[in-house]
Amino acid sequence: MAFRRPAAIIFAAGLVVIAAGTAGLLLTRHSTPAMRPVAAGLEALPAPTGPIVAPPQSAGPRPVAAPVSLTIPLIGVSTKLIRLGLASDGSLQVPPITDTAVAGWYTGSPRPGAIGSAIIVGHIDTVHGPAVFDRLSELRKGDQVYVRRADGTLVKFLVTAVQQYLKNQFPTQAVYGPTPDAELRLITCGGVFDTATGHYLSNIVVYAAQAS
Amino acid sequence: MRFPRITRTIRRITMLLAAAALLLGVPAAAAAHASSATPGTGWIRLAHLSPNTPAVDVYLYSFGNSDAQIVLHHVAYGTVSPYEAVTAGDYSVAMRAAGASASSQPVLSTSVTIGADHAYTVAGMGPEKGLRLQVMDDDLTTPPGKALVRVIQASLKQQTVKVTCGGKTIVPKASFASVSSYLTVPAGTWTMAAIGSSGTATQSVTLAAGTVHTLVVLDGSNGLEMISLEDAAGAGKPPLGGAATGFGGTAPHGPGSPLPWAALIGAGSLLALTGGLRLRRRGLRRQLPAEV
Numbered sequence: 014m015a016f017r018r019p020a021a022i023i024f025a026a027g028l029v030v031i032a033a034g035t036a037g038l039l040l041t042r043h044s045t046p047a048m049r050p051v052a053a054g055l056e057a058l059p060a061p062t063g064p065i066v067a068p069p070q071s072a073g074p075r076p077v078a079a080p081v082s083l084t085i086p087l088i089g090v091s092t093k094l095i096r097l098g099l100a101s102d103g104s105l106q107v108p109p110i111t112d113t114a115v116a117g118w119y120t121g122s123p124r125p126g127a128i129g130s131a132i133i134v135g136h137i138d139t140v141h142g143p144a145v146f147d148r149l150s151e152l153r154k155g156d157q158v159y160v161r162r163a164d165g166t167l168v169k170f171l172v173t174a175v176q177q178y179l180k181n182q183f184p185t186q187a188v189y190g191p192t193p194d195a196e197l198r199l200i201t202c203g204g205v206f207d208t209a210t211g212h213y214l215s216n217i218v219v220y221a222a223q224a225s
Numbered sequence: 226m227r228f229p230r231i232t233r234t235i236r237r238i239t240m241l242l243a244a245a246a247l248l249l250g251v252p253a254a255a256a257a258h259a260s261s262a263t264p265g266t267g268w269i270r271l272a273h274l275s276p277n278t279p280a281v282d283v284y285l286y287s288f289g290n291s292d293a294q295i296v297l298h299h300v301a302y303g304t305v306s307p308y309e310a311v312t313a314g315d316y317s318v319a320m321r322a323a324g325a326s327a328s329s330q331p332v333l334s335t336s337v338t339i340g341a342d343h344a345y346t347v348a349g350m351g352p353e354k355g356l357r358l359q360v361m362d363d364d365l366t367t368p369p370g371k372a373l374v375r376v377i378q379a380s381l382k383q384q385t386v387k388v389t390c391g392g393k394t395i396v397p398k399a400s401f402a403s404v405s406s407y408l409t410v411p412a413g414t415w416t417m418a419a420i421g422s423s424g425t426a427t428q429s430v431t432l433a434a435g436t437v438h439t440l441v442v443l444d445g446s447n448g449l450e451m452i453s454l455e456d457a458a459g460a461g462k463p464p465l466g467g468a469a470t471g472f473g474g475t476a477p478h479g480p481g482s483p484l485p486w487a488a489l490i491g492a493g494s495l496l497a498l499t500g501g502l503r504l505r506r507r508g509l510r511r512q513l514p515a516e517v
Binding site: 019020021022023024025026027028029030031032033034035037038041042043044045046047048049068070071099102103104105107110113119121122123127128129130132134135136137138139140141142143144146147173178180181183185186187189190191192193194200201202203205206208211212213216222 | 270305307308310363367459460461462463464466478486488490491492498499501504
């Protein structure tokens, strides 16, 4: 009988492990759908108040004040704008993971309201839930976007297009290249999330032009 | 081949899936290369650059339309309008004497095809006796870290001018009513000078990286003048690629990988098998001691 005990223990242990494995397998068969906000429009914000500036002229363009905040009433976005540069690998710097509720303006791009394409970047989500640009892809042509500047003036933009690009096919010229009018590009992630790398495979870009 | 029919079916299904993936992949790839502005929008601006021509009214018609889409009234010499965003397509530009009826015969007209994401300048150029409408294709790309500059020479008094940027000649000989090609200059704040035989105009111009400029040389009331237009601007230092702006918290998650659990079940089975076999062996030995 004494020789049977280790064998019995091994056998019992095997059964326990099989049970644990089966339980785990069965419990992880469910899928989690995308976490999308339920009531679109209910969280809409009022449009910000203040003097709305006219679009810039090409003759002797005056320098414009730096951007300080961004409001997108339809999707409930109201955030200060931090300043972003380039990461060490030359790609866009992004807001820190400790502050995913803010968006940032790329200082290497024109200021919002000056001639050219101003770049604003924000996270779509954190590890656990939505972040500042969670609902960016809901925007449609004609929706309003406001940027408040350091001198208190407001720049009003209207969305002209919403596009999604694979990051490995990113159209650099279209997004960052020169434009003759005052434009905005709002950039966040989208498309398929690659759990192996922890990154989204695509970027969503919202194009907007200053409203006269 | 033990189950030929099943194997054939599997092969057929695989080919169907491959074909479907290809058909879906092509439009998906095309969509990924969509243009920047609203699909099908370009820009146009209108200018009066003929020194001895009086002010004009400028009309822009989209092809086939008798009602003007844009009308600029009383455009005098030296005026360059701001860019207007218009749907890409065919247009015509007409100039009439300032205040003339919109239905009167235009003094000048020309057609222009506006391509999506392209910009154009349509200017009345030349002396009044030889007035013409010139359509210019405006460049909207810049080499990284640099600026683009071109010169429109619209001075009749200085038949030819030399244009310098920070003392360095960029256009050695610009004749009246000419448009130079675009020149790449280093980013910076430069003194631009237009030097004619009997007059000079200078201006300090900031040429930021990623910008496109047009310098227009004009006969001013006080001699030679130069206006500097910033045609377009983009990121002076374009970032590489897109932005890493997501951590997956709102992404859909499929069922977890079954592999670790399968491995666990496998390990448990091995353990149980080992233990069970040993139990059986010991049990057999005890049952058949004579065989040992």
